[in-house]
Amino acid sequence: MVVSVGNEVGADSVANRTAQAYQDLRALIISGHYAPDSRLTESELTTQLGVSRGTVRSVLARLAQEGYVTTEVNRGARTRSFTVEEAVEILETRAVLEAALAAKAAERATDEDIAAMTETCRRMWDQQKPGGRDEYVRLNHRFHEQIRQAARQSTLTRFVDSLLYPLVVRQYSNADRTNPRLESVKEHEAILAAIGTHNPESAAAAMRHHLSAVRRALQLNFAMSNDPSSSGADNC
The missing domain is CATH 1.20.120.530 (GntR ligand-binding domain-like)
Incomplete structure (x- = not known):
């Protein structure tokens, strides 16, 4: 039972860090910190957001689903640009x-x-x-x-x-x-x-x-x- 509670606390902590990283990166994109079609590298984002690469991947996947970034296999993520x-x-x-x-x-x-x-x-x-x-x-x-x-x-x-x-x-x-x-x-x-x-x-x-x-x-x-x-x- 104690282990289960500990796991739940750990899961909550990870979820909170992921949610905060999502909010931070989304705010940076909306504010114009990145120009349209700017490349977003996992290594730079882990340092900037203070989270793991796994968390960065989760955040980028959500932002891609919402349309803020685009992703391509073997080419990484870029901020969205519009025709x-x-x-x-x-x-x-x-x-x-x-x-x-x-x-x-x-x-x-x-x-x-x-x-x-x-x-x-x-x-x-x-x-x-x-x-x-x-x-x-x-x-x-x-x-x-x-x-x-x-x-x-x-x-x-x-x-x-x-x-x-x-x-x-x-x-x-x-x-x-x-x-x-x-x-x-x-x-x-x-x-x-x-x-x-x-x-x-x-x-x-x-x-x-x-x-x-x-x-x-x-x-x-x-x-x-x-x-x-x-x-x-x-x-x-």
């Missing part, structure tokens, strides 16, 4: 799901939810300046997360979280642009106004409009990526 067609499909899917979440948020948002989104939009205006892009991107992410929380719809939220949208943005956004897209805050405020007046149809339409604009900006970058002389467009 233009794949990226557009992900953007279109995101628009459908987040429009539905915005509609739910309009139905269910509390005064506290609306106040939090209002404050985020106010701070987004403060970043509409050269050099404000990084903080604006963080606030943009917060605003969309606040909508998901206000929607209180776990199934839709889970589907959105499973999309590889952050990787698409990392691959195709214009890293040289330092200021946010000019109309972006106005689009967020239109979403907020519809949620604040508890109008689901308007909230969904405003979200679709916003994400269509994001898609068009990124699609411009798709085209500009083949033209080194062009500066492209921002994604936010």
Whole structure:
């Protein structure tokens, strides 16, 4: 009986280390620490994550199943890169799901939810300046997360979280642009106004409009990526 308990504790410890290594590596990929199509070697990852090669293999297998990395026999693992067609499909899917979440948020948002989104939009205006892009991107992410929380719809939220949208943005956004897209805050405020007046149809339409604009900006970058002389467009 004592041996069994010890084995269970050991198994829990291994599972915890594997789960933490998965979270750490996934966060590194999403944050852009690795460029698209970067090679991931087991030896480097064991040092970086502080786990065994067996744990690294388990983590890479899970990330491959979820689409964050690709693996080939005898060639190891690489971070995922996307064709233009794949990226557009992900953007279109995101628009459908987040429009539905915005509609739910309009139905269910509390005064506290609306106040939090209002404050985020106010701070987004403060970043509409050269050099404000990084903080604006963080606030943009917060605003969309606040909508998901206000929607209180776990199934839709889970589907959105499973999309590889952050990787698409990392691959195709214009890293040289330092200021946010000019109309972006106005689009967020239109979403907020519809949620604040508890109008689901308007909230969904405003979200679709916003994400269509994001898609068009990124699609411009798709085209500009083949033209080194062009500066492209921002994604936010």
